[in-house]
Amino acid sequence: MDLVVIEPLKQRHCAECRQGPLPLHLLEFNAPVCLDCADLAHLVYLPRGSAALTRRAREASSLCAVVVRFNRRRKRYERQGLLVEEAALARAESACLADADARARRRERDAVRRAAEDVRFTTSFAAEILRLFPGCPPARAREVAEHASARGSGRVGRTAAGRSLDEGAVTAAVRASVRHLDTEYDTLLMAGVARYEARARVAAVIDGVLASWSCPAH
Known part of the structure; x- marks a missing residue:
């Protein structure tokens, strides 16, 4: 100990x-x-x-x-x-x-490997978003995936549930994106509204966006 x-x-x-x-x-x-x-x-x-x-x-x-x-x-x-x-x-x-040189080369190889893994995971995360929300614009799905899965961010995409592409975790990432980009949530926070109250005020808007994205785009 x-x-x-x-x-x-x-x-x-x-x-x-x-x-x-x-x-x-x-x-x-x-x-x-x-x-x-x-x-x-x-x-x-x-x-x-x-x-x-x-x-x-x-x-x-x-x-x-x-x-x-x-x-x-x-x-x-x-x-x-x-x-x-x-x-x-x-x-x-x-x-x-x-052995500084050898460790530096190993770090470079590891960085390349991790970058490739991140690209593959972000692509998989975006694909799962589009499977759950086929009406979501592909560019938006990619943006959500990149944000949620950024290495070292501690966001939902880096959790165990996110790494396994759990439906709840993927949906949470999409909801967070809609909350910040498609509602007045951030404005409410800046106006001093408590977080839980602000979330309650924008919940219907978020649900409406997700419902529209649940149907394939025409």
Whole structure:
């Protein structure tokens, strides 16, 4: 089990030595403890960013700790980096320099592969939109598919249901597009109308558009 070190959002003082405010601390019996008192002060900080460097430093370090910080918006702790032994970090950096070219070429190949996968998936998503809503203009179906399935967006097309072309997920993507482009929903939000009320006001318009698209275009 990983040792967890917290990067606090508020000022904290060590429960043992009273040092503070602390840039990093552990929690022991729900009380903050500084790295000196926790016998972790000899470790160095490796921020997140390089997966290869992080993996190698972690493997080479006999003692390490995960650094986390609370994200208020997402209401969860998120990893910021690692605390590792200085010698382990030096060895990891040397190893990464030695095979940097090979890893760069692999990343390029992976990027090409992912791009091809994204094109195929977007095409499949657009085809499923047109199967469910044959009256939807093909260009619009493609636009919805591209928006919903953008890699790293967290939108419905990237969920498990979206990846499996679940009817509910595909319909949700189409509804979202209609809501923003074919109704006054965004204008209502800008006017201060609550989201749920704004959705209720435009629901009939969305249903009407989807009903018209459910029939083949003539």
